[in-house]
Amino acid sequence: MTARTLGVVMNGVTGRMGYRQHLLRSVLAINEAGGVPLAGGGRVTLRPILVGRSAERVRALAERHGIPDWTADLDAALADPGADIYFDAQVTSARVGAVTRAIDAGKHVYVEKPTADSLEDAVTLAKKARAAGVKNGVVQDKLFLPGLRKLKRLVDGGFFGRVLSVRGEFGYWVFEGDWQAAQRPSWNYRAEDGGGIVLDMFPHWHYVLENLFGRVQAVTARAVTHVPRRWDENGSPYDATADDAAYGIFELEGGVIAQINSSWTTRVFRDELVEFQVDGTEGSAVAGLRRCRVQHRAMTPKPVWNPDLPATEKFREQWQEVPDNEDFDNGFKVQWEMFVRHVVEDAPFPHDFASGARGVQLAEAGLLSSAEGRRVELTPVDLGEESAR
Structure with a gap:
């Protein structure tokens, strides 16, 4: 049985939702269960790379859960050659700029809703992700x-x-x-x-x-x-x-x-x-x-x-x-597993940035x-x- 690890840059996990639902009850829970099972056999585990504006808070969170990869520098995290996915759970006003940088870095992108605080920006992100050919998804828990x-x-x-x-x-x-x-x-x-x-x-x-x-x-x-x-x-x-x-x-x-x-x-x-x-x-x-x-x-x-x-x-x-x-x-965990399968084996994932734009x-x-x-x-x-x- 083949095994694979995906690096996941997680930005905003010091917040309530990012920490509880996405890091603790999704990404870490997936790893504790042995990874995401794939249709063709094998499993995918996730390597979280924690990012936040406060180095002190990110360090404390990483140490609490024994996560070796953390930084307060988003560009450094995106430059990690082992990082495949960028996840964003920041405040809404900070999302567009960070997701744009992730798309430019060639990362697949999965974000909390709303994808932006205006329809114009939400459409721009959807078009940019489509043009870059990266997998994209929005949380619809x-x-x-x-x-x-x-x-x-x-x-x-x-x-x-x-x-x-x-x-x-x-x-x-x-x-x-x-x-x-x-x-x-x-x-x-x-x-x-x-x-x-x-x-x-x-x-x-x-x-x-x-x-x-x-x-x-x-x-x-x-x-x-x-x-x-x-x-x-x-x-x-x-x-x-x-x-x-x-x-x-x-x-x-x-x-x-x-x-x-x-x-x-x-x-x-x-x-x-x-x-x-x-x-x-x-x-x-x-x-x-x-x-x-x-x-x-x-x-x-x-x-x-x-x-x-x-x-x-x-x-x-x-x-x-x-x-x-x-x-x-857990609904958040189920959707994380869907997105991982979407990235790895192109399994269907209807909750894309276009769907997120309709919500905005x-x-x-x-x-x-x-x-x-x-x-x-x-x-x-x-x-x-x-x-x-």
Whole structure:
């Protein structure tokens, strides 16, 4: 059985997401499992090369996990002849420049979403990667969550009949940082650093909607900053210049209407931090991160509106649980394995930079809709075409 090692330059792994999901639970977990199995036999292990702006933080992280290769010099990491892949989990505002340097160095590129903070830059990256002939991919982790995989199974099996609508609720209360520490980094709330819930979450909603229900054709959105003052990691107050909540209506091909609320200023009264309810002519489903419950047409009760009497029906108990039917691995790790196979044996990988650009397009259109108070139509992104009007 043949074995191969790929060098992976990992930029931004001192951050929460880059460290927990990508280094710890994906790259290192893949190596602990013996590598990525290939269709033709053999396995691929990964050699992480850690990069960050703070040499002290990168060194400490590398020493904690016994990783010999680390640097604060991105160009030096990209010059490593054994580095095959560049991965980027930095703040959004730093991504385009670093990914451009990686493409110029001939590296395959895999990045967190959004790929850029503007459609123009996202399209430029997609065109540049295509012209250079390097494999490229963007993280679209929610497609690999157990709850959404079960939901996809229902869609593929025709459970819903004709899908009518999708309703999503995402969010939780992010503390301001004064009397309790914030559980998200302060840059998320500064527009000048690429922050904002629209730029963060609309690319997620784009690939979920596109892959499960159809292309987004128009958006009407309202983005707001509910909490205008927050405190950073050093305890210093700052003005929040980015949106912390967004309320969107998305019109999909086939007449499906999706409504999704995204908020870092809401308190959770639901089973999971994100839930989607899908209603169709033949049945409905509610899917979260892990669970998915259904109610078929033949099993739908007939409630009667009567505000004069207390409700006696236990509505949640009238739904059935969708079984796992398989073992679900960490979604980030699963997509890492897919990208490695894409690099090594050209296995299919649909989540490329063009897909990432469509996600940025939706975010940009949502912000435009909010700023101008109008519905914004989207046309297919053609790697350079103007797409919001």
